[in-house]
Amino acid sequence: MDTFILECFFYALTVLSIGSYSAAFISRWPMKYAYLWEKEAHDYLSLPFNKLPPVRLSNTRSHCSHCGQILGWQDLIPLLSYLLLKGKCRYCQKKIPSHYPTIELLHLVFCLPLLWLYEDVYQLMLQTVLVSALITAACIDAVHKLIPDECSTIILVCGLLLHLLSSTLENSVLGMLIGYSLIFSLRWFYLTFREQEGIGLGDVKLIAALGAWLGFSSLAPLLLCASLTGILYTLLFNKDGSKHMAFGPFLILSGMLMFYL
Template identity: 65%
Template sequence: MWLTSINWFLYTLVVLSIGSYAAAFTVRWPIKNIYLWEKEAHALLQLPFSKHLPANINNNRSFCFDCHFPLSWQDLIPLLSYIMLKGKCRYCQSRISYRYPAIEFLHLIGSFPLLFIFDDTYQLILHTLLVSVLITAAVIDLEHQLIPDECSTIALACALLINLPTNRIESSVLGMIIGYGLIYVLRWFYLTFRNQEGIGLGDAKIIAALAAWLGFSGLAPLLLCASLSGILYTVLINRSRAKYMAFGPFLIFSAMMVFYFSL
Protein backbone atom coordinates (compact mmCIF):
# COMPACT_ATOMS: atom_id res chain seq x y z
CA MET A 1 0.00 0.00 0.00
CA TRP A 2 1.43 3.37 -1.02
CA LEU A 3 1.44 5.57 2.04
CA THR A 4 1.77 9.29 2.52
CA SER A 5 2.54 11.16 5.72
CA ILE A 6 -1.16 12.10 5.86
CA ASN A 7 -2.13 8.40 5.82
CA TRP A 8 0.28 7.68 8.66
CA PHE A 9 -0.89 10.63 10.73
CA LEU A 10 -4.63 10.02 10.30
CA TYR A 11 -4.37 6.29 10.99
CA THR A 12 -2.21 6.89 14.05
CA LEU A 13 -4.70 9.45 15.34
CA VAL A 14 -7.65 7.09 14.82
CA VAL A 15 -5.90 4.12 16.46
CA LEU A 16 -4.79 6.16 19.48
CA SER A 17 -8.30 7.59 19.87
CA ILE A 18 -9.76 4.07 19.83
CA GLY A 19 -7.12 3.06 22.36
CA SER A 20 -8.07 5.96 24.61
CA TYR A 21 -11.72 4.85 24.59
CA ALA A 22 -10.67 1.22 25.20
CA ALA A 23 -8.56 2.25 28.21
CA ALA A 24 -11.58 4.01 29.77
CA PHE A 25 -13.75 0.99 28.99
CA THR A 26 -11.38 -1.34 30.86
CA VAL A 27 -11.91 0.80 33.97
CA ARG A 28 -15.64 1.44 33.77
CA TRP A 29 -16.94 -1.95 32.53
CA PRO A 30 -15.72 -4.02 35.52
CA ILE A 31 -16.94 -1.48 38.09
CA LYS A 32 -20.40 -1.23 36.57
CA ASN A 33 -20.92 -4.93 35.85
CA ILE A 34 -19.57 -6.22 39.14
CA TYR A 35 -21.97 -3.83 40.87
CA LEU A 36 -24.90 -5.12 38.75
CA TRP A 37 -23.98 -8.75 39.44
CA GLU A 38 -23.82 -8.11 43.18
CA LYS A 39 -27.17 -6.34 43.05
CA GLU A 40 -28.74 -9.22 41.11
CA ALA A 41 -27.31 -11.81 43.53
CA HIS A 42 -28.71 -9.96 46.53
CA ALA A 43 -32.10 -9.71 44.81
CA LEU A 44 -32.17 -13.45 44.07
CA LEU A 45 -31.27 -14.24 47.68
CA GLN A 46 -33.72 -11.60 48.91
CA LEU A 47 -31.00 -9.85 50.85
CA PRO A 48 -30.80 -6.08 51.43
CA PHE A 49 -28.44 -4.24 49.12
CA SER A 50 -27.34 -0.74 50.08
CA LYS A 51 -24.34 -0.31 47.82
CA HIS A 52 -24.62 2.48 45.23
CA LEU A 53 -23.04 2.63 41.80
CA PRO A 54 -20.62 5.58 41.64
CA ALA A 55 -22.52 8.38 39.92
CA ASN A 56 -19.56 9.29 37.73
CA ILE A 57 -19.38 5.79 36.18
CA ASN A 58 -22.50 6.57 34.14
CA ASN A 59 -21.12 9.96 33.21
CA ASN A 60 -20.24 10.11 29.52
CA ARG A 61 -17.53 12.69 30.17
CA SER A 62 -14.05 11.65 31.24
CA PHE A 63 -13.02 12.73 34.72
CA CYS A 64 -10.23 12.36 37.26
CA PHE A 65 -10.92 9.41 39.56
CA ASP A 66 -9.32 11.27 42.50
CA CYS A 67 -10.75 14.79 42.34
CA HIS A 68 -13.68 13.88 40.00
CA PHE A 69 -13.05 17.04 37.97
CA PRO A 70 -14.25 16.74 34.33
CA LEU A 71 -11.31 16.61 31.92
CA SER A 72 -10.98 19.03 29.04
CA TRP A 73 -9.77 18.15 25.55
CA GLN A 74 -6.21 19.19 26.42
CA ASP A 75 -6.15 16.42 29.03
CA LEU A 76 -7.40 13.73 26.66
CA ILE A 77 -4.93 13.77 23.77
CA PRO A 78 -3.75 10.14 23.60
CA LEU A 79 -0.16 9.66 24.82
CA LEU A 80 0.71 13.37 24.43
CA SER A 81 -1.42 14.58 27.34
CA TYR A 82 0.14 11.99 29.65
CA ILE A 83 3.63 13.10 28.60
CA MET A 84 2.91 16.83 28.79
CA LEU A 85 1.24 16.49 32.20
CA LYS A 86 4.11 14.27 33.41
CA GLY A 87 1.64 11.59 34.43
CA LYS A 88 -0.27 13.85 36.86
CA CYS A 89 -3.76 15.30 36.91
CA ARG A 90 -3.79 18.96 35.89
CA TYR A 91 -6.24 19.83 38.68
CA CYS A 92 -5.24 17.80 41.76
CA GLN A 93 -1.74 16.61 40.82
CA SER A 94 -2.57 12.99 41.65
CA ARG A 95 -0.83 10.31 39.62
CA ILE A 96 -2.55 9.20 36.41
CA SER A 97 -2.61 5.44 36.01
CA TYR A 98 -0.06 4.16 33.51
CA ARG A 99 -2.80 1.92 32.09
CA TYR A 100 -4.04 4.72 29.81
CA PRO A 101 -0.82 5.39 27.87
CA ALA A 102 0.06 1.67 28.02
CA ILE A 103 -3.22 0.58 26.38
CA GLU A 104 -3.00 3.39 23.83
CA PHE A 105 0.54 2.33 22.96
CA LEU A 106 -0.50 -1.33 22.71
CA HIS A 107 -3.16 -0.30 20.20
CA LEU A 108 -0.52 1.51 18.18
CA ILE A 109 1.98 -1.34 17.99
CA GLY A 110 -0.78 -3.94 17.55
CA SER A 111 -2.54 -2.11 14.72
CA PHE A 112 0.14 -0.14 12.87
CA PRO A 113 1.44 -3.12 10.83
CA LEU A 114 -2.06 -3.46 9.36
CA LEU A 115 -1.52 -0.23 7.47
CA PHE A 116 1.22 -1.93 5.45
CA ILE A 117 -0.67 -5.20 4.96
CA PHE A 118 -4.07 -4.10 3.67
CA ASP A 119 -4.76 -1.72 0.82
CA ASP A 120 -8.47 -2.49 1.17
CA THR A 121 -10.16 -0.01 3.51
CA TYR A 122 -12.83 -2.57 4.42
CA GLN A 123 -10.25 -5.06 5.68
CA LEU A 124 -8.17 -2.37 7.38
CA ILE A 125 -11.13 -1.04 9.39
CA LEU A 126 -12.33 -4.49 10.49
CA HIS A 127 -8.85 -5.68 11.49
CA THR A 128 -8.17 -2.47 13.40
CA LEU A 129 -11.43 -2.83 15.32
CA LEU A 130 -10.71 -6.51 15.96
CA VAL A 131 -7.23 -5.80 17.35
CA SER A 132 -8.67 -3.10 19.63
CA VAL A 133 -11.38 -5.40 20.98
CA LEU A 134 -8.87 -8.18 21.62
CA ILE A 135 -6.51 -5.88 23.52
CA THR A 136 -9.43 -4.62 25.60
CA ALA A 137 -10.58 -8.17 26.40
CA ALA A 138 -7.03 -9.22 27.33
CA VAL A 139 -6.60 -6.32 29.77
CA ILE A 140 -9.92 -6.94 31.53
CA ASP A 141 -9.32 -10.69 31.71
CA LEU A 142 -5.82 -10.18 33.09
CA GLU A 143 -7.14 -7.98 35.90
CA HIS A 144 -10.50 -9.57 36.68
CA GLN A 145 -10.51 -13.06 35.09
CA LEU A 146 -13.49 -11.97 33.03
CA ILE A 147 -13.93 -11.59 29.28
CA PRO A 148 -16.82 -9.24 28.43
CA ASP A 149 -19.45 -10.71 26.12
CA GLU A 150 -19.37 -7.36 24.32
CA CYS A 151 -15.75 -7.98 23.34
CA SER A 152 -16.33 -11.59 22.27
CA THR A 153 -19.39 -10.64 20.21
CA ILE A 154 -17.70 -7.75 18.39
CA ALA A 155 -14.58 -9.86 17.79
CA LEU A 156 -16.68 -12.69 16.33
CA ALA A 157 -18.65 -10.29 14.11
CA CYS A 158 -15.42 -8.70 12.82
CA ALA A 159 -13.87 -12.12 12.17
CA LEU A 160 -16.84 -13.34 10.15
CA LEU A 161 -17.12 -10.08 8.21
CA ILE A 162 -13.38 -10.21 7.44
CA ASN A 163 -13.72 -13.66 5.88
CA LEU A 164 -17.17 -13.19 4.35
CA PRO A 165 -15.94 -11.73 1.01
CA THR A 166 -13.19 -14.35 0.71
CA ASN A 167 -13.05 -18.06 0.00
CA ARG A 168 -12.13 -18.68 3.67
CA ILE A 169 -15.63 -18.20 5.09
CA GLU A 170 -16.27 -21.98 5.34
CA SER A 171 -12.99 -22.44 7.23
CA SER A 172 -13.91 -19.48 9.43
CA VAL A 173 -17.29 -20.92 10.42
CA LEU A 174 -15.81 -24.39 10.94
CA GLY A 175 -13.07 -22.99 13.15
CA MET A 176 -15.63 -21.07 15.19
CA ILE A 177 -17.81 -24.15 15.79
CA ILE A 178 -14.96 -26.56 16.56
CA GLY A 179 -13.07 -24.02 18.69
CA TYR A 180 -16.08 -23.35 20.89
CA GLY A 181 -17.15 -27.00 20.98
CA LEU A 182 -13.70 -28.23 21.95
CA ILE A 183 -13.42 -25.90 24.95
CA TYR A 184 -17.03 -26.53 25.95
CA VAL A 185 -16.44 -30.31 26.02
CA LEU A 186 -13.19 -29.93 27.96
CA ARG A 187 -14.98 -27.70 30.46
CA TRP A 188 -17.79 -30.24 30.82
CA PHE A 189 -15.35 -33.10 31.48
CA TYR A 190 -13.47 -31.05 34.08
CA LEU A 191 -16.70 -30.07 35.83
CA THR A 192 -17.92 -33.66 35.77
CA PHE A 193 -14.80 -35.41 37.04
CA ARG A 194 -13.15 -32.70 39.17
CA ASN A 195 -16.32 -30.92 40.29
CA GLN A 196 -14.77 -27.52 39.61
CA GLU A 197 -14.45 -25.14 36.71
CA GLY A 198 -11.14 -25.50 34.89
CA ILE A 199 -11.85 -23.06 32.06
CA GLY A 200 -14.60 -20.49 31.73
CA LEU A 201 -17.13 -20.03 28.96
CA GLY A 202 -15.58 -16.63 28.34
CA ASP A 203 -12.48 -18.43 27.06
CA ALA A 204 -14.66 -20.65 24.86
CA LYS A 205 -16.34 -17.60 23.34
CA ILE A 206 -13.09 -15.77 22.64
CA ILE A 207 -11.57 -18.94 21.12
CA ALA A 208 -14.60 -19.17 18.84
CA ALA A 209 -13.97 -15.59 17.70
CA LEU A 210 -10.22 -16.15 17.26
CA ALA A 211 -10.76 -19.39 15.33
CA ALA A 212 -13.30 -17.63 13.12
CA TRP A 213 -10.64 -15.00 12.40
CA LEU A 214 -7.74 -17.39 11.74
CA GLY A 215 -9.80 -20.16 10.18
CA PHE A 216 -9.86 -23.86 11.02
CA SER A 217 -6.22 -24.29 9.97
CA GLY A 218 -5.16 -21.66 12.51
CA LEU A 219 -6.91 -23.32 15.46
CA ALA A 220 -4.18 -25.89 16.22
CA PRO A 221 -1.25 -23.41 16.19
CA LEU A 222 -3.37 -20.98 18.23
CA LEU A 223 -4.04 -23.51 21.00
CA LEU A 224 -0.47 -24.82 20.91
CA CYS A 225 1.08 -21.35 21.17
CA ALA A 226 -1.35 -20.27 23.91
CA SER A 227 -0.71 -23.43 25.94
CA LEU A 228 3.08 -23.15 25.65
CA SER A 229 3.08 -19.46 26.55
CA GLY A 230 0.80 -20.18 29.54
CA ILE A 231 3.14 -22.95 30.73
CA LEU A 232 6.20 -20.72 30.35
CA TYR A 233 4.48 -17.94 32.27
CA THR A 234 3.56 -20.33 35.08
CA VAL A 235 7.07 -21.75 35.34
CA LEU A 236 9.10 -18.55 34.91
CA ILE A 237 6.95 -15.69 36.18
CA ASN A 238 4.00 -16.88 38.26
CA ARG A 239 6.09 -17.46 41.38
CA SER A 240 3.11 -16.88 43.68
CA ARG A 241 1.45 -19.94 42.09
CA ALA A 242 -1.93 -18.24 41.99
CA LYS A 243 -4.74 -20.77 41.87
CA TYR A 244 -6.57 -18.96 39.08
CA MET A 245 -4.85 -17.58 36.02
CA ALA A 246 -6.41 -15.71 33.13
CA PHE A 247 -5.98 -17.69 29.91
CA GLY A 248 -7.53 -15.06 27.65
CA PRO A 249 -4.38 -12.89 27.30
CA PHE A 250 -2.35 -15.93 26.19
CA LEU A 251 -5.01 -16.84 23.62
CA ILE A 252 -5.17 -13.30 22.27
CA PHE A 253 -1.40 -12.80 22.17
CA SER A 254 -1.02 -16.16 20.42
CA ALA A 255 -3.74 -15.36 17.88
CA MET A 256 -2.04 -12.12 16.92
CA MET A 257 1.32 -13.90 16.59
CA VAL A 258 -0.24 -16.64 14.42
CA PHE A 259 -1.94 -13.99 12.27
CA TYR A 260 1.11 -11.82 11.67
CA PHE A 261 3.58 -14.67 11.18
CA SER A 262 1.30 -16.53 8.78
CA LEU A 263 1.12 -13.63 6.34
Protein backbone atom coordinates in the same frame (compact mmCIF):
# COMPACT_ATOMS: atom_id res chain seq x y z
CA MET B 1 5.17 9.17 -0.43
CA ASP B 2 3.75 12.34 1.16
CA THR B 3 0.23 10.92 0.85
CA PHE B 4 1.23 7.72 2.61
CA ILE B 5 2.85 9.67 5.47
CA LEU B 6 -0.36 11.66 5.84
CA GLU B 7 -2.38 8.41 5.88
CA CYS B 8 -0.08 7.01 8.57
CA PHE B 9 -0.51 10.16 10.65
CA PHE B 10 -4.32 10.15 10.55
CA TYR B 11 -4.51 6.39 11.06
CA ALA B 12 -2.20 6.68 14.09
CA LEU B 13 -4.48 9.39 15.53
CA THR B 14 -7.52 7.17 14.96
CA VAL B 15 -5.84 4.17 16.60
CA LEU B 16 -4.72 6.23 19.60
CA SER B 17 -8.26 7.57 20.02
CA ILE B 18 -9.64 4.03 19.96
CA GLY B 19 -6.96 3.09 22.49
CA SER B 20 -8.05 5.94 24.74
CA TYR B 21 -11.65 4.68 24.69
CA SER B 22 -10.39 1.15 25.33
CA ALA B 23 -8.46 2.33 28.39
CA ALA B 24 -11.59 4.00 29.77
CA PHE B 25 -13.61 0.83 29.10
CA ILE B 26 -10.99 -1.25 30.92
CA SER B 27 -11.35 1.02 33.94
CA ARG B 28 -15.14 1.08 34.06
CA TRP B 29 -16.27 -2.34 32.83
CA PRO B 30 -15.14 -4.21 35.99
CA MET B 31 -17.16 -1.78 38.11
CA LYS B 32 -20.25 -2.46 36.01
CA TYR B 33 -19.70 -6.23 36.24
CA ALA B 34 -19.20 -6.08 40.02
CA TYR B 35 -22.41 -4.07 40.38
CA LEU B 36 -24.45 -6.52 38.29
CA TRP B 37 -22.99 -9.51 40.14
CA GLU B 38 -23.77 -7.94 43.51
CA LYS B 39 -27.30 -7.03 42.41
CA GLU B 40 -27.95 -10.55 41.11
CA ALA B 41 -26.70 -12.03 44.39
CA HIS B 42 -29.04 -9.80 46.41
CA ASP B 43 -31.97 -10.63 44.15
CA TYR B 44 -31.25 -14.36 44.47
CA LEU B 45 -31.21 -14.08 48.28
CA SER B 46 -34.27 -11.76 48.25
CA LEU B 47 -32.27 -9.05 50.00
CA PRO B 48 -32.78 -5.30 49.48
CA PHE B 49 -30.28 -3.66 47.16
CA ASN B 50 -30.08 0.14 47.10
CA LYS B 51 -26.66 0.66 45.55
CA LEU B 52 -26.66 3.06 42.60
CA PRO B 53 -25.39 1.66 39.26
CA PRO B 54 -22.04 2.97 37.98
CA VAL B 55 -22.24 5.72 35.38
CA ARG B 56 -22.16 4.34 31.84
CA LEU B 57 -19.16 5.25 29.73
CA SER B 58 -21.39 6.75 27.02
CA ASN B 59 -23.35 8.88 29.49
CA THR B 60 -20.56 10.90 31.06
CA ARG B 61 -17.71 13.09 29.93
CA SER B 62 -14.12 12.20 30.71
CA HIS B 63 -13.12 13.31 34.18
CA CYS B 64 -10.33 12.88 36.71
CA SER B 65 -10.86 9.74 38.79
CA HIS B 66 -9.49 11.55 41.87
CA CYS B 67 -11.04 15.04 41.92
CA GLY B 68 -13.91 14.49 39.47
CA GLN B 69 -12.96 17.53 37.37
CA ILE B 70 -14.26 17.40 33.79
CA LEU B 71 -11.28 17.21 31.43
CA GLY B 72 -10.85 19.51 28.45
CA TRP B 73 -9.62 18.55 25.00
CA GLN B 74 -6.07 19.58 25.92
CA ASP B 75 -6.10 16.94 28.68
CA LEU B 76 -7.31 14.14 26.42
CA ILE B 77 -4.78 14.04 23.57
CA PRO B 78 -3.65 10.40 23.61
CA LEU B 79 -0.08 9.91 24.88
CA LEU B 80 0.85 13.56 24.33
CA SER B 81 -1.29 14.96 27.18
CA TYR B 82 0.11 12.35 29.59
CA LEU B 83 3.67 13.30 28.66
CA LEU B 84 3.08 17.07 28.81
CA LEU B 85 1.32 16.79 32.17
CA LYS B 86 4.10 14.49 33.43
CA GLY B 87 1.55 11.84 34.35
CA LYS B 88 -0.39 14.11 36.74
CA CYS B 89 -3.86 15.66 36.69
CA ARG B 90 -3.77 19.32 35.68
CA TYR B 91 -6.21 20.23 38.47
CA CYS B 92 -5.41 18.12 41.55
CA GLN B 93 -1.87 16.98 40.67
CA LYS B 94 -2.71 13.36 41.52
CA LYS B 95 -1.11 10.67 39.37
CA ILE B 96 -2.96 9.61 36.22
CA PRO B 97 -3.25 5.79 36.10
CA SER B 98 -0.39 4.53 33.95
CA HIS B 99 -2.59 2.02 32.12
CA TYR B 100 -4.07 4.85 30.01
CA PRO B 101 -0.88 5.63 28.02
CA THR B 102 0.11 1.93 28.11
CA ILE B 103 -3.13 0.82 26.41
CA GLU B 104 -2.87 3.64 23.87
CA LEU B 105 0.71 2.65 23.06
CA LEU B 106 -0.27 -1.03 22.73
CA HIS B 107 -2.93 -0.04 20.20
CA LEU B 108 -0.37 1.90 18.19
CA VAL B 109 2.16 -0.96 18.23
CA PHE B 110 -0.28 -3.71 17.26
CA CYS B 111 -2.50 -1.75 14.86
CA LEU B 112 -0.02 0.32 12.85
CA PRO B 113 1.32 -2.70 10.89
CA LEU B 114 -2.23 -3.25 9.59
CA LEU B 115 -1.77 -0.20 7.38
CA TRP B 116 0.76 -2.21 5.32
CA LEU B 117 -1.47 -5.31 5.20
CA TYR B 118 -4.76 -3.81 4.01
CA GLU B 119 -5.40 -1.40 1.18
CA ASP B 120 -9.17 -1.57 1.52
CA VAL B 121 -10.37 0.92 4.15
CA TYR B 122 -13.34 -1.23 5.20
CA GLN B 123 -11.15 -4.26 5.91
CA LEU B 124 -8.58 -2.06 7.65
CA MET B 125 -11.16 -0.63 10.06
CA LEU B 126 -12.69 -4.05 10.78
CA GLN B 127 -9.27 -5.44 11.61
CA THR B 128 -8.41 -2.38 13.72
CA VAL B 129 -11.56 -2.72 15.81
CA LEU B 130 -10.91 -6.46 16.17
CA VAL B 131 -7.33 -5.94 17.40
CA SER B 132 -8.56 -3.28 19.82
CA ALA B 133 -11.09 -5.73 21.25
CA LEU B 134 -8.31 -8.32 21.65
CA ILE B 135 -6.11 -5.88 23.57
CA THR B 136 -9.03 -4.81 25.76
CA ALA B 137 -10.03 -8.40 26.57
CA ALA B 138 -6.42 -9.40 27.35
CA CYS B 139 -5.93 -6.49 29.76
CA ILE B 140 -9.19 -7.08 31.65
CA ASP B 141 -8.64 -10.85 31.85
CA ALA B 142 -5.05 -10.44 33.06
CA VAL B 143 -6.18 -8.34 36.05
CA HIS B 144 -9.74 -9.47 36.80
CA LYS B 145 -9.77 -13.04 35.36
CA LEU B 146 -12.83 -12.10 33.28
CA ILE B 147 -13.39 -11.75 29.54
CA PRO B 148 -16.15 -9.28 28.58
CA ASP B 149 -18.82 -10.70 26.27
CA GLU B 150 -18.70 -7.35 24.45
CA CYS B 151 -15.09 -8.01 23.38
CA SER B 152 -15.73 -11.62 22.31
CA THR B 153 -18.76 -10.50 20.29
CA ILE B 154 -16.80 -7.77 18.49
CA ILE B 155 -13.98 -10.21 17.65
CA LEU B 156 -16.50 -12.78 16.40
CA VAL B 157 -18.49 -10.37 14.22
CA CYS B 158 -15.41 -8.66 12.74
CA GLY B 159 -13.82 -12.05 12.05
CA LEU B 160 -16.89 -13.30 10.21
CA LEU B 161 -17.18 -10.09 8.18
CA LEU B 162 -13.52 -10.21 7.19
CA HIS B 163 -13.90 -13.78 5.92
CA LEU B 164 -17.12 -12.83 4.18
CA LEU B 165 -15.24 -10.18 2.23
CA SER B 166 -12.53 -12.66 1.22
CA SER B 167 -14.99 -15.46 0.35
CA THR B 168 -13.66 -17.80 3.07
CA LEU B 169 -16.72 -17.64 5.30
CA GLU B 170 -17.03 -21.44 5.53
CA ASN B 171 -13.57 -21.69 7.08
CA SER B 172 -14.48 -18.97 9.57
CA VAL B 173 -17.80 -20.53 10.60
CA LEU B 174 -16.15 -23.93 10.93
CA GLY B 175 -13.41 -22.46 13.11
CA MET B 176 -16.02 -20.83 15.33
CA LEU B 177 -18.18 -23.96 15.72
CA ILE B 178 -15.33 -26.46 16.19
CA GLY B 179 -13.47 -24.14 18.55
CA TYR B 180 -16.51 -23.61 20.73
CA SER B 181 -17.61 -27.27 20.71
CA LEU B 182 -14.13 -28.63 21.48
CA ILE B 183 -13.34 -26.36 24.42
CA PHE B 184 -16.88 -26.48 25.81
CA SER B 185 -16.68 -30.30 25.79
CA LEU B 186 -13.34 -30.22 27.61
CA ARG B 187 -14.80 -27.80 30.12
CA TRP B 188 -17.84 -30.04 30.67
CA PHE B 189 -15.74 -33.20 31.17
CA TYR B 190 -13.42 -31.46 33.64
CA LEU B 191 -16.36 -29.97 35.53
CA THR B 192 -18.15 -33.33 35.62
CA PHE B 193 -15.27 -35.55 36.72
CA ARG B 194 -13.20 -33.13 38.81
CA GLU B 195 -16.18 -31.14 40.12
CA GLN B 196 -14.37 -27.87 39.60
CA GLU B 197 -14.07 -25.40 36.78
CA GLY B 198 -10.86 -25.84 34.78
CA ILE B 199 -11.78 -23.65 31.81
CA GLY B 200 -13.90 -20.53 32.15
CA LEU B 201 -16.87 -19.97 29.88
CA GLY B 202 -15.27 -16.69 28.83
CA ASP B 203 -12.32 -18.65 27.40
CA VAL B 204 -14.75 -20.87 25.48
CA LYS B 205 -16.39 -17.84 23.86
CA LEU B 206 -13.01 -16.26 23.16
CA ILE B 207 -11.72 -19.38 21.38
CA ALA B 208 -14.89 -19.46 19.26
CA ALA B 209 -14.26 -15.82 18.32
CA LEU B 210 -10.58 -16.48 17.55
CA GLY B 211 -11.61 -19.47 15.45
CA ALA B 212 -13.94 -17.20 13.46
CA TRP B 213 -11.10 -14.73 12.95
CA LEU B 214 -8.21 -17.09 12.14
CA GLY B 215 -10.18 -19.97 10.61
CA PHE B 216 -10.47 -23.67 11.33
CA SER B 217 -6.96 -24.58 10.15
CA SER B 218 -5.43 -22.27 12.76
CA LEU B 219 -7.18 -23.76 15.80
CA ALA B 220 -4.64 -26.50 16.54
CA PRO B 221 -1.51 -24.28 16.33
CA LEU B 222 -3.36 -21.53 18.24
CA LEU B 223 -4.14 -23.83 21.19
CA LEU B 224 -0.66 -25.35 21.10
CA CYS B 225 1.05 -21.95 21.10
CA ALA B 226 -1.20 -20.63 23.89
CA SER B 227 -0.55 -23.74 26.00
CA LEU B 228 3.22 -23.53 25.51
CA THR B 229 3.36 -19.82 26.38
CA GLY B 230 1.19 -20.51 29.44
CA ILE B 231 3.54 -23.30 30.56
CA LEU B 232 6.58 -21.08 29.97
CA TYR B 233 5.02 -18.28 32.02
CA THR B 234 4.25 -20.74 34.84
CA LEU B 235 7.82 -22.04 34.90
CA LEU B 236 9.25 -18.53 35.02
CA PHE B 237 6.81 -16.66 37.27
CA ASN B 238 4.47 -19.12 38.98
CA LYS B 239 6.52 -22.20 39.84
CA ASP B 240 4.65 -22.95 43.06
CA GLY B 241 1.26 -22.60 41.36
CA SER B 242 0.08 -20.16 44.04
CA LYS B 243 -1.34 -17.65 41.55
CA HIS B 244 -4.56 -18.21 39.64
CA MET B 245 -3.68 -17.67 35.98
CA ALA B 246 -5.91 -16.30 33.25
CA PHE B 247 -5.64 -18.21 29.96
CA GLY B 248 -7.18 -15.45 27.83
CA PRO B 249 -4.02 -13.32 27.47
CA PHE B 250 -2.06 -16.35 26.23
CA LEU B 251 -4.77 -17.15 23.69
CA ILE B 252 -4.84 -13.56 22.48
CA LEU B 253 -1.06 -13.23 22.30
CA SER B 254 -0.87 -16.50 20.34
CA GLY B 255 -3.64 -15.30 18.01
CA MET B 256 -1.76 -12.05 17.37
CA LEU B 257 1.48 -13.90 16.67
CA MET B 258 -0.23 -16.28 14.26
CA PHE B 259 -1.94 -13.44 12.43
CA TYR B 260 1.16 -11.30 11.97
CA LEU B 261 3.77 -14.03 11.52
